[in-house]
Amino acid sequence: MRPQWNEGRQVNPLTKVAHWLGRHPRSMKLAPVIIPVDRVLHRVSRGRLSLVGLAGMPSLRLVTTGRRTGLARASDLVYTPYGDDYVVIGSGWGRPAHPAWTANLTADPHATIIVRGRTLPVVARRVDDAAERAEIWALAVRNWPGYEMERRIAGGREFRFFVLTTA
Known part of the structure; x- marks a missing residue:
């Protein structure tokens, strides 16, 4: 496969494959494989490598x-850059219930992210404003079409x- 170029940057050809998979409901059956593999890669590489990242998608822990419980809980997620900030969306692979991490962030907005091997303290702000949600949704879907x-x-x-x- 020849790499593509976008605005002078090399584009990962696996991103097209990931975007294609993200548009097909049958690909949700891959979650039981993707999630644990991604977790192991992220842990072993100390946040420098993830399965999602290999496919060209921005990801963080x-x-x-x-x-x-008051215990630390880790979730590996796709994120969307939003200026200097990071947007995460509680899609939970389309499951009917909200992911637990969203309730944890609602209860305590102080968290930590590990992104590209760096550990950063963050403060979360839930987005409820309709105009901002629409803006973020458009960016997020461009980043990960699977959200639709x-x-x-x-x-x-x-x-x-x-x-x-970042705090």
Whole structure:
């Protein structure tokens, strides 16, 4: 496969494959494989490598405080750059319930992210404003088209959006 170029930057050819998979509901069956492999790669490489990242998607590890246990809880997520901030969307692969990390961030907005091998403290802001949600959704879908399919699969559940700002 020859690499593509976009605005002078090399584009990962696997990104097209990931975007194609993200538009097909059958690809959701890959979640039980992708999630644990991504978790191991992220842990072993100390945040420098992830399966999602290999496909050219920006990814991070979000470490929240469990709202019930008080223990650290890690989730590997796709993010969308938003200026100097990071946007994460609680799509949960289209499952009917909100992912636990979204409730943890709602209870305690202070968290840590590990992105490209760097550990950064962040403060989360939940996005509820309709205009900002629309702006973020457009950016996020351009970044990960699979969000549209996940929204259809979720059966009307409104995803929680968070902007993570470095503290």
